[in-house]
Amino acid sequence: MAQLQRIAIALDQLQQNQIWLTAQQQHYLSRVLRLQKGDRFIAMDGIGKWWLAQLEGKEAQILETLTVETELPISITLMVALPKNGFDEVVRCCTELGVACIAPVMSDRTLLNPSPQKLERWQRIASEAAEQSERSFVPTILEPVSFEAGLSSFATNHKYICEGRGNYPHLKKCLQQTGQTTILIATGPEGGWTEKEIDNAIQAGFQPVSLGRRILRAVTAPIVALSLISACEV
Amino acid sequence: MAQLQRIAIALDQLQQNQIWLTAQQQHYLSRVLRLQKGDRFIAMDGIGKWWLAQLEGKEAQILETLTVETELPISITLMVALPKNGFDEVVRCCTELGVACIAPVMSDRTLLNPSPQKLERWQRIASEAAEQSERSFVPTILEPVSFEAGLSSFATNHKYICEGRGNYPHLKKCLQQTGQTTILIATGPEGGWTEKEIDNAIQAGFQPVSLGRRILRAVTAPIVALSLISACEV
Numbered sequence: 342m343a344q345l346q347r348i349a350i351a352l353d354q355l356q357q358n359q360i361w362l363t364a365q366q367q368h369y370l371s372r373v374l375r376l377q378k379g380d381r382f383i384a385m386d387g388i389g390k391w392w393l394a395q396l397e398g399k400e401a402q403i404l405e406t407l408t409v410e411t412e413l414p415i416s417i418t419l420m421v422a423l424p425k426n427g428f429d430e431v432v433r434c435c436t437e438l439g440v441a442c443i444a445p446v447m448s449d450r451t452l453l454n455p456s457p458q459k460l461e462r463w464q465r466i467a468s469e470a471a472e473q474s475e476r477s478f479v480p481t482i483l484e485p486v487s488f489e490a491g492l493s494s495f496a497t498n499h500k501y502i503c504e505g506r507g508n509y510p511h512l513k514k515c516l517q518q519t520g521q522t523t524i525l526i527a528t529g530p531e532g533g534w535t536e537k538e539i540d541n542a543i544q545a546g547f548q549p550v551s552l553g554r555r556i557l558r559a560v561t562a563p564i565v566a567l568s569l570i571s572a573c574e575v
Numbered sequence: 576m577a578q579l580q581r582i583a584i585a586l587d588q589l590q591q592n593q594i595w596l597t598a599q600q601q602h603y604l605s606r607v608l609r610l611q612k613g614d615r616f617i618a619m620d621g622i623g624k625w626w627l628a629q630l631e632g633k634e635a636q637i638l639e640t641l642t643v644e645t646e647l648p649i650s651i652t653l654m655v656a657l658p659k660n661g662f663d664e665v666v667r668c669c670t671e672l673g674v675a676c677i678a679p680v681m682s683d684r685t686l687l688n689p690s691p692q693k694l695e696r697w698q699r700i701a702s703e704a705a706e707q708s709e710r711s712f713v714p715t716i717l718e719p720v721s722f723e724a725g726l727s728s729f730a731t732n733h734k735y736i737c738e739g740r741g742n743y744p745h746l747k748k749c750l751q752q753t754g755q756t757t758i759l760i761a762t763g764p765e766g767g768w769t770e771k772e773i774d775n776a777i778q779a780g781f782q783p784v785s786l787g788r789r790i791l792r793a794v795t796a797p798i799v800a801l802s803l804i805s806a807c808e809v
Contacts, residue, residue: 433795434798437789438791438795438799439789475789514809555709557671565802575748
């Protein structure tokens with residue numbers, strides 16, 4: 342089972358066995374995911390096709406077509422404010438539910454300052470959970486960064502931030518718009534996001550969404566969000 | 576916050592301030608939930624109206640109309656094969672997600688034989704989680720019974736059993752049929768249901784359903800199922 346990064350591409354980026362990467366994708370692959378020239382990743386068209394690709398700078402070389410049966414057709418990145426407890430369970434459940442990448446962030450109300458050993462631990466949990474749930478690929482767990490850095494790290498037009506209070510549309514409604522091949526979903530810490538964080542997220546192109554009328558814990562919200570998004574494959 | 580049992584009624588059961596109970600409802604209230612004459616419960620019409628009612632035998636007296644804002648319009652009973660570990664978390668998350676009743680069952684592959692103290696513990700967790708999530712009502716946790724006994728205990732036409740293997744329709748698809756005011760959903764133990772259990776469930780009117788193409792753990796499946804059902808309120 343491979344631990345490879347995944348990006349969604351548009352079909353017109355594909356020419357023969359080359360993928361022409363957008364500036365955003367180049368930034369994401371080399372700056373956020375820290376891939377080097379020659380490193381491999383997965384390119385997906387969002388409607389079921391996956392390719393093993395090799396980074397060559399502004400383009401990528403397709404090495405082979407992959408057969409996947411247990412992976413989602415969409416690439417989901419979960420940006421999650423580190424909760425005080427229970428993050429192991431978030432990693433485990435969201436891996437089972439098909440997440441592609443987990444990006445822990447430190448928000449204003451985050452209490453935890455994780456040690457570097459934590460990242461290794463989370464990666465091990467993700468790897469075990471991917472195996473147990475019979476996935477073809479292991480999700481990527483990124484190093485924790487500040488919420489502000491997280492806001493500008495990801496290249497997708499479909500960015501949602503979950504907020505328990507306020508009169509926002511339900512995530513399920515927002516998922517009904519078609520053509521979402523990559524989704525970034527952010528969930529908050531105990532006590533929720535600050536008003537300023539929500540404002541900054543909106544500025545960065547995020548749509549605030551609700552997960553229902555009850556207040557969910559910081560560790561429940563990501564699992565609920567992932568359940569709803571992964572059911573989009575149906 | 577009240578810890579009252581809930582049943583869904585059809586509007587034609589209502590006459591002035593009386594509810595005429597069906598034989599199934601009488602059985603459920605007095606045999607399964609063990610309510611006595613004079614005990615109170617909640618009657619709901621499944622489209623947002625709730626009444627406080629008092630059991631009088633074959634009928635019930637309406638005492639008052641209730642205002643609810645954080646409760647689901649549907650009454651969900653989760654029938655869950657007791658997992659070896661993590662049941663506390665199932666109770667907590669499913670309470671946050673709006674479950675009305677949790678019915679733990681002992682299946683062929685259930686390893687745990689819970690002590691009577693466990694039930695009190697689960698009820699305390701449900702009560703705390705209902706408060707934290709700002710629900711109006713605390714879910715009922717029933718005493719564990721055998722899977723066979725569980726199969727015949729509940730009065731609803733919408734009964735689903737989740738199964739990780741096999742080519743069953745996705746729960747999300749089944750939820751698209753309208754008019755579901757009460758839902759019974761069953762999730763299995765580590766290792767899944769036995770073939771015989773699935774057959775017996777089908778005989779008892781259950782529809783086997785899938786929760787997606789990945790294999791979920793026994794503690795993840797109920798949370799995913801509840802996430803999908805509770806999103807029906809949207």
